[in-house]
Amino acid sequence: MTDDLIEPLAGSGAGNAPEFTVSELSGAVKRVIEGEFARVRVRGEVGRVSRPASGHLYFDLKDDRSVLAAVSWKGQVARMQVRPEEGMEVIATGRLTTFPGQSKYQLLVDEVEPAGAGALMAMLEKRRQALAAEGLFDAVRKQPIPFLPGVIGVVTSPSGAVIRDILHRLRERFPRRVIVWPVAVQGQACAADVAAAIRGFNALAPGGPVPRPDLIIVARGGGSLEDLWGFNEEIVVRAAAASRIPLISAVGHETDTTLIDHAADLRAPTPTAAAELAVPVRLELLARTAEAGARLGRAVMTRAQMRRQRLVDLGRGLGRPQALLAPARQRFDLWADRLDPALRGLTVQKRARLSPLAALVRPDLLRRFMVEERRRLDAWSARLAPALARTRTDNARANLRNRAALVALAERLAAAPQARLAALSERLDRLDRMRLTLGYTETLRRGYAVVRGAGGLVSSASAAAAAAALEIEFHDGRLPVVPTVPDPVAAPPPASQGGARLRKPKPPRGGPDQGSLF
Incomplete structure (x- = not known):
């Protein structure tokens, strides 16, 4: 149913x-x-x-x-x-x-x-925009981080793992002196402590009992937005922006962003990364320094060898001093041998000329002559003192003029060697450039080659055929070759047809003496 x-x-x-x-x-x-x-x-x-x-x-x-x-x-x-x-x-x-x-x-x-966190995020964004409008986050305000700071100031909690990570990384890379300013990194006291620490480091006097840091690191581990809120406070941001010491912000993990990151001169994703950004690796610097020193030594040695070789090459073109002085020395020896007889003969001639005159001299005339000469001498002596005073005055004036001229000449003399050395150096450089232009390496660049055998240069076809091995030098390298001699039996001349006479083969364009290297 x-x-x-x-x-x-x-x-x-x-x-x-x-x-x-x-x-x-x-x-x-x-x-x-x-x-x-x-x-x-x-x-x-x-x-x-x-x-x-x-x-x-x-x-x-x-x-x-x-x-x-x-x-x-x-x-x-x-x-x-x-x-x-x-x-x-x-x-x-x-x-x-x-x-x-x-x-x-x-x-x-x-x-x-x-x-x-919506209200916090909105408030944080509003604060960020207000501080950015004041120019606290502008890139022109940021200072460069020193390459190797002598003293590093760290603002963090002394009991956390952050300070141990920073010290460990600094010890591995490049040990530096570290001054820790203990602060609370979360809670109500965080902002005031961090701002006071930044201002305190800047207030240290250079050369005082507590060394002034060359770099400040503000560090804290990761956490929630509420835990990191102290680093978003306006007092901390303004203290970081006003710091005259370069400042690295290392607050939170890589994904955490606070307002102090915008005001700091450099932001590190983690506290450990802040230590890596603060100092270079000591072993790498030592390696780079050693490499630079080795390169400098090689460059100095190469330069000295080039100068020495250039001086030797230029010295070959100068004459030998012995060859230049030999003719003059020979003439001096010749005249030195003739000087003594010439002096003796001249003395004899002068004595012969004076002997007749000596016989004519009488004592009374000589006495009268002496009296007259003494009278004249006394007159001249009376005039000598005023003349000597005038002469001294004139000489003093002349000495002043001569001293000024001597100073001017000394200045010219001091500048003359430098100018002469500069001119000689320029001339030496021109001669060196001419030597390089006329050298055989430049000739190779124009398409020529140098053929060498076991005994040296090869300049004829017969020598090339007799050599066991050859080496041809071009401008960009050397090429080893093995010479081969054509077999006259393997390539007989073509037979004449119809009784026609064989034409004499034309010599190659390179000339009758140009042979084949292969």
Whole structure:
């Protein structure tokens, strides 16, 4: 009886209900869901995250009872400031739709922001824009980091792992003196302590009992936004921007960004990376220094050898001093042998001329002559003292003029050797360039070659044929060759036809003496 009732009821129901295709039903569901949930904000924990090669982003939003599929297209992902990661609690904004291919609904996400951190992020962005408008983050304010600081000041917690990592890395790369300023790296006292530490390092006087650092590192390990909030405070940013000592910011991990990173002269992704940026590797510097010293030594030796060789080459063109002085020495010896007899003969001639005059001299005339000469001498002696005074005055004036002239001549004399050496150096350089131009290496560059055998240069075909091995030098290298002699039996001359006379072969264009090297 039950089966009889069910069959007519099923038949009557099928006749009254409309029929839908699968696509029509899926489309109707899609329109209903999209119409009811045009724009929604969903809070949940990010579950499975998939990033295919297409650039789209697929992830799940879940709570303790349900899971909602979410998708962001490639263009929406590029505009996201926060990328969802598995385990994050976020607020996703988008519209609800369906995916008919799998009979499920999903959320098309346009924007993702961390749950509970939205107010902090907004406040942080507003503060960043205000400080940037003041020019605290401008690149022109940033100072270069010293290549090898003598003293490094570190602002961090003295009990954390950060300071140990920095000291360990500095010890490995290049040991430096480190001064630690202990501060609280999170909490309410963090900002005031960090700002006071930066100002304190800058207040140290150079050469005082506490050395002034050449570089400051502000370091802290990773943490949440709330843990790192002390480094976003305005007092810390202004202290970092006003620091006259170059400052490296190493707060958080590589993905963490705080406002002190923008104000610092250099940002390090991690505290360990800050130590690597602060000092170079000592072994690499030693290797580079040794290499540079070796290159300098080789360059000096090569330069000295070139100068020495140039001097030897130029010296061959100068005459020998012995050859220049030999004729003059011979003439001197010849005149020296003739000088003594000439003096003796001249003395005899003068004595012969004076003997007749001596006989004519009488004593009374000589006495009168002496009296007259004494009177004249006394007159001249009376005039000598005034003349001597005038002469001394004139000589003093002349000495002053001569001294000024002598100073001028001394200055010219001091400058003359330099000018002479410069002229000789320039002439020497010209001669060297002429030597290089006329050398055989330049001749090789014009297309010539030098043939050498076991005994030296080969300048004839017969010598080349007799040599066991030859070497031809071109401008860009040397080529070893083995000479071969043509076999007269292997290549007989062609027989004449019809009694015609054989023509004498023409010599090659290179001349009758030009032979084959091969």
